[in-house]
Amino acid sequence: TAPRLDESDTLEIVAGRHPVVEASLGGEPFIPNDCQLGGDAPRVLLVTGPNMGGKSTYLRQVALIVLLAQIGSFVPAASARIGLVDRIFTRVGAHDDLPGGASTFMVEMMETATILHQATNRSLLILDEIGRGTSTNDGLAIARAVLEDIHSRICARTLFATHYLELTALEDELASLANVHVAAVESGGQIVFLYAVRP
Numbered sequence: 001t002a003p004r005l006d007e008s009d010t011l012e013i014v015a016g017r018h019p020v021v022e023a024s025l026g027g028e029p030f031i032p033n034d035c036q037l038g039g040d041a042p043r044v045l046l047v048t049g050p051n052m053g054g055k056s057t058y059l060r061q062v063a064l065i066v067l068l069a070q071i072g073s074f075v076p077a078a079s080a081r082i083g084l085v086d087r088i089f090t091r092v093g094a095h096d097d098l099p100g101g102a103s104t105f106m107v108e109m110m111e112t113a114t115i116l117h118q119a120t121n122r123s124l125l126i127l128d129e130i131g132r133g134t135s136t137n138d139g140l141a142i143a144r145a146v147l148e149d150i151h152s153r154i155c156a157r158t159l160f161a162t163h164y165l166e167l168t169a170l171e172d173e174l175a176s177l178a179n180v181h182v183a184a185v186e187s188g189g190q191i192v193f194l195y196a197v198r199p
Contacts, residue, residue: 001077001078003079005084006084008039009121010083011035011038012035012039015034016061018030019064031054039083044158046180047160047182048168049183054182058161059092070082087123088126089126090125091115091126105133124157130160130162131162147160155176181197
């Protein structure tokens with residue numbers, strides 16, 4: 001569909017899809033998902049759910065739809081309203097630079113620091129598993145500090161995926177943060193991923 005671009009801070013995607021993942025499914029249906037950030041909606045979505053449940057796909061499809069919209073392309077969604085984004089920042093995946101003396105954790109921290117220094121309230125942040133690669137308590141503290149800084153100082157539209165379920169308590173403390181999860185159910189002793197993003 002043709003997206004609507006404007007000067008607002010609203011990002012509203014209805015039934016968004018990831019075209020690359022969808023094309024690789026071999027006829028299996030892709031489960032579309034909505035996303036609302038900014039405007040009357042929260043600016044930060046904290047995304048939880050099981051491994052392989054669809055968190056990373058959801059984050060990446062939102063970023064891809066925004067990018068496609070801003071280069072003048074049609075987008076894989078039922079509808080999309082994109083308040084212009086100055087930059088898209090991502091912290092996804094794990095890699096190191098051992099020859100350069102940087103572990104996976106060090107690379108993650110340097111990339112995160114760059115994002116926190118350069119992002120603005122017009123940016124879109126896609127952050128996946130901030131704080132992994134160190135002890136649980138240290139990682140949780142790092143993730144919480146980054147999340148609070150994004151929410152309260154930068155005010156960027158952000159999707160923040162995490163396994164630190166303790167962070168979901170921040171929904172009661174941070175006015176522009178909401179919790180969502182990728183749904184899964186247990187059926188006959190098996191976990192069935194629904195790939196649906198729900199409050």
